[in-house]
Amino acid sequence: MSELTPAGRAALLAFTLLLLVLPAFATGHVLSVAIICLNLAYLGQSWNLMLGFAGLLSIGHALFVGLGAYASGYLFAKHGVPPVIGVAAAIAVAMLMGALIGYLGFRFAIGGVYFALLTIAFSEFVRILLDHATFVGGTEGLFLPVTRRSGVDLINLRGWTEMFYYVILALCVGAFVLCRAMLNGRIGYFWRAIRDNPEAAEAVGVHIFRYRMYAVILSAGMAGVSGVFTAFYNNNLFPEQVLGIERSIEITLAPIVGGVGTLFGPIFGAFVLTPMGEFLTFAVDGLKESGLIAKNVKTDGVKLMFWGLAVALIVLFKPSGLWPWVCRGLGLVKSPEQRG
Amino acid sequence: MAALLEVENLSKSFRGLRAVAEVSFSVEERGIVALIGPNGAGKTTCFNLIAGAMRPDSGHVRLAGSEITGLRADRICDAGIGRTFQLVKPFQDLTVLENVTVGALHNSATVAEAKREAARNLELLELGDKRHMHAANLTLPDRKRLEVARALATKPRLLLLDEVMAGLRPTETDRMVTVLRRLRAESGLTILLIEHVMRAVMALSDRVVVLHHGEKISEGTPAQVTKDPAVLECYLGEGAI
Numbered sequence: 001m002s003e004l005t006p007a008g009r010a011a012l013l014a015f016t017l018l019l020l021v022l023p024a025f026a027t028g029h030v031l032s033v034a035i036i037c038l039n040l041a042y043l044g045q046s047w048n049l050m051l052g053f054a055g056l057l058s059i060g061h062a063l064f065v066g067l068g069a070y071a072s073g074y075l076f077a078k079h080g081v082p083p084v085i086g087v088a089a090a091i092a093v094a095m096l097m098g099a100l101i102g103y104l105g106f107r108f109a110i111g112g113v114y115f116a117l118l119t120i121a122f123s124e125f126v127r128i129l130l131d132h133a134t135f136v137g138g139t140e141g142l143f144l145p146v147t148r149r150s151g152v153d154l155i156n157l158r159g160w161t162e163m164f165y166y167v168i169l170a171l172c173v174g175a176f177v178l179c180r181a182m183l184n185g186r187i188g189y190f191w192r193a194i195r196d197n198p199e200a201a202e203a204v205g206v207h208i209f210r211y212r213m214y215a216v217i218l219s220a221g222m223a224g225v226s227g228v229f230t231a232f233y234n235n236n237l238f239p240e241q242v243l244g245i246e247r248s249i250e251i252t253l254a255p256i257v258g259g260v261g262t263l264f265g266p267i268f269g270a271f272v273l274t275p276m277g278e279f280l281t282f283a284v285d286g287l288k289e290s291g292l293i294a295k296n297v298k299t300d301g302v303k304l305m306f307w308g309l310a311v312a313l314i315v316l317f318k319p320s321g322l323w324p325w326v327c328r329g330l331g332l333v334k335s336p337e338q339r340g
Numbered sequence: 341m342a343a344l345l346e347v348e349n350l351s352k353s354f355r356g357l358r359a360v361a362e363v364s365f366s367v368e369e370r371g372i373v374a375l376i377g378p379n380g381a382g383k384t385t386c387f388n389l390i391a392g393a394m395r396p397d398s399g400h401v402r403l404a405g406s407e408i409t410g411l412r413a414d415r416i417c418d419a420g421i422g423r424t425f426q427l428v429k430p431f432q433d434l435t436v437l438e439n440v441t442v443g444a445l446h447n448s449a450t451v452a453e454a455k456r457e458a459a460r461n462l463e464l465l466e467l468g469d470k471r472h473m474h475a476a477n478l479t480l481p482d483r484k485r486l487e488v489a490r491a492l493a494t495k496p497r498l499l500l501l502d503e504v505m506a507g508l509r510p511t512e513t514d515r516m517v518t519v520l521r522r523l524r525a526e527s528g529l530t531i532l533l534i535e536h537v538m539r540a541v542m543a544l545s546d547r548v549v550v551l552h553h554g555e556k557i558s559e560g561t562p563a564q565v566t567k568d569p570a571v572l573e574c575y576l577g578e579g580a581i
């Protein structure tokens with residue numbers, strides 16, 4: 001981590017250690033919140049690869065998650081194929097869909113917000129298709145058989161919640177390492193060049209169609225892996241729940257709050273939003289218990305309202321996200337001058 | 341000397357308006373040719389046609405004898421043409437060094453090698469001490485230099501410069517002229533430039549091509565062209581002669 005200052009290295013080490021030992025003292029509830037948080041951090045990184053690195057806005061990212069979930073879930077539930085093999089199918093299906101959307105978008109020069117609309121359209125299209133696909137249960141859902149809820153069976157992704165926690169943690173770290181390598185590599189330079197100015201990128205020899213395709217396909221593949229996790233962690237899949245537009249929007253929140261285009265922003269954003277959202281829900285429930293809020297008041301939306309407010313505030317006051325600001329404030333990352 | 345770039349009967353219209361009409365000229369290997377003309381004469385369109393940013397309606401562009409007409413811009417870059425943009429197009433969120441590294445990656449096996457190559461080009465353009473600044477924070481003259489450094493980093497055989505001297509002070513213009521001459525002498529670079537700064541045109545170019553209303557109206561040495569009545573007329577008006 002050559003770009004980190006000593007303080008930054010210490011912070012990263014402390015954070016990693018905390019995550020590694022968390023299951024030792026966390027309650028079941030805390031652990032499940034941590035899993036949601038890590039899953040969002042993972043998905044945020046996948047989404048950030050497209051918008052933050054390559055400048056491609058996806059508002060249909062749940063599509064790739066859903067395809068991965070359904071591909072691996074279907075293979076497991078109906079044909080007994082374990083997820084270690086199913087994940088390959090999940091990645092393949094998600095990548096194919098990414099390639100299709102990318103091809104249509106870039107071949108016909110559908111740029112900016114129209115590309116985003118294309119991702120929404122495909123996402124909704126597949127959701128409706130799955131609603132009617134009886135072989136995966138349609139609206140009634142696809143259920144994955146659970147043989148055991150203890151032990152560690154990584155081949156079938158069956159076991160303790162702690163196992164799921166470490167799986168998603170490993171995925172998160174893997175995504176981070178992958179994104180970092182790509183961002184500092186040739187592909188990352190070309191992506192950022194295309195993001196900042198496609199015409200100038202092309203003039204210095206960058207094949208923009210190809211590199212945009214790489215971005216969508218890689219991002220989709222990453223999201224597909226998260227789908228496998230989602231399928232086996234939840235054990236049930238409903239098109240509305242997995243592929244709904246709300247899911248797609250939820251995926252965008254952590255990177256927006258943390259910092260689009262930064263490596264650690266999506267992770268930071270997830271760790272700010274998820275615990276705060278949970279705390280808010282907890283606090284509102286507490287107020288209901290104590291009678292300060294009438295019992296019959298519906299408060300399901302309080303977390304969503306908070307997230308909406310958070311995004312609005314970020315966009316207004318810290319459009320480049322919290323992470324770069326925190327980084328500078330605490331001196332965690334070396335400036336370009338210090339790197340030489 | 342053999343012509344490196346040959347432009348033959350190049351034409352482009354926008355909604356019936358002939359921006360470039362049947363323009364032909366050539367740039368010989370290691371030559372420096374200036375493309376001049378009043379605003380709206382079709383100079384930048386001509387550049388865009390050569391560099392692949394636009395496709396010509398008709399005509400041919402050849403580089404070292406091979407046809408490159410209508411190729412995509414990245415293929416033109418592969419063929420060995422580097423360009424700058426009149427309205428500068430830096431990669432805003434990248435540092436100066438990173439901007440040029442993107443260009444250098446075109447001909448480098450690794451990112452580290454590209455960074456070294458980029459640093460060399462920045463020294464050449466006197467941007468070395470600003471390499472860690474974000475491109476968005478540069479002054480306009482520095483952005484123009486950055487355009488040149490980035491295009492040079494792709495190691496082109498032919499460099500297209502679109503008004504890179506605009507906004508430079510006379511002493512800075514002279515330094516840029518020196519740099520470009522040195523590049524020609526040391527690495528055999530061929531240059532086609534659009535320029536309004538006559539100080540640079542006179543000092544640099546072997547030949548000058550004059551465009552007016554999309555047509556070539558004159559061609560010759562700088563001294564010849566500046567005495568050509570047709571040129572004087574379009575620049576200064578008929579009454580001036």
